[in-house]
Amino acid sequence: MSHTAHIRSHRKPRRSASTIAMRAGVASGVLGTLAVATAAGSANAAEPVTQTLELPVFTGDLAAQVAQSAEATQQAAANYQLEAERDAAAAAAAKEAKKDLAAAKKAEAKKKAEEARKAAAEAASRSAERTTLATSAGSSSTSTSTATGSAAAVIAFVKAQIGDAYVSGGTGPSSWDCSGLVQAAFKQVGVDLPRVSQDQSTQGTQVSLSNLRPGDILYWGGAGSAYHVAVYVGDGMFVGAQNPSTGVAEKPLSYDPPSGAVRVL
Secondary structure, eight states: OOTTTTOGGGSOOOOOHHHHHHHHHHHHHHHHHHHHHHHHHHHHHHSOOOOOOOOOOOOHHHHHHHHHHHHHHHHHHHHHHHHHHHHHHHHHHHHHHHHHHHHHHHHHHHHHHHHHHHHHHHHHHHHHHHHHHHHHHHHOGGGOSOOOHHHHHHHHHHHHTTTOEEOTTOBSSSEEOHHHHHHHHHHTTTOOOOSSHHHHTTSSEEEOGGGOOTTOEEEESSTTSOSEEEEEEETTEEEEEEETTTEEEEEEGGGSOOSEEEEOO
């Protein structure tokens, strides 16, 4: 025993039985509560938690908007398809037009080349005719200026009009056109000729340019479609109402070789 145990103030106070019992009950209640809470937590952990999601409910306006959006999308797709088809058609048309233009240019070039060839051939032919007519005028006995009878009277008349004016539609007495002068000249000997050169080129008998006689009618262009006429006066010369610049004049055959001739005397 401690040497101070007998001293009353130094002794530990003893707890009463009631205090100890109360404390034991409290502890027992706390432990019971913890046990229940733990068991509940374990049970909750063992069971899965299921959560229910509610889907939104479409109203009438939202459904209409969705339908309109779908319709607009379809219309845009249709418009795009139509535009694509139009572009393809335009491209095809442009390609075809380009092809046609190339073909047209080729045809035009071919036509011009053919015209140039014909013009060159015609020029060469006319040059040869001039040479032939010049030779005939100097050597052919049929190209003499000696004319008798009606032919002499026709030649005398046309030569008397040299220097008169050329007037389209003129029939004298001081202005003439080509067919008006020829008609008036042959009227002096009682031969009635048509008024225009086209008809005069088909009168009488067709004769070659290498067998001309004074008094023959010369024409330029085709027989029946002549655009000019004059009178052959011999020695490779002719008299005609040529144009407003020259009026009635005498010219050599080489000046403007005629296409043909007719004989009415």
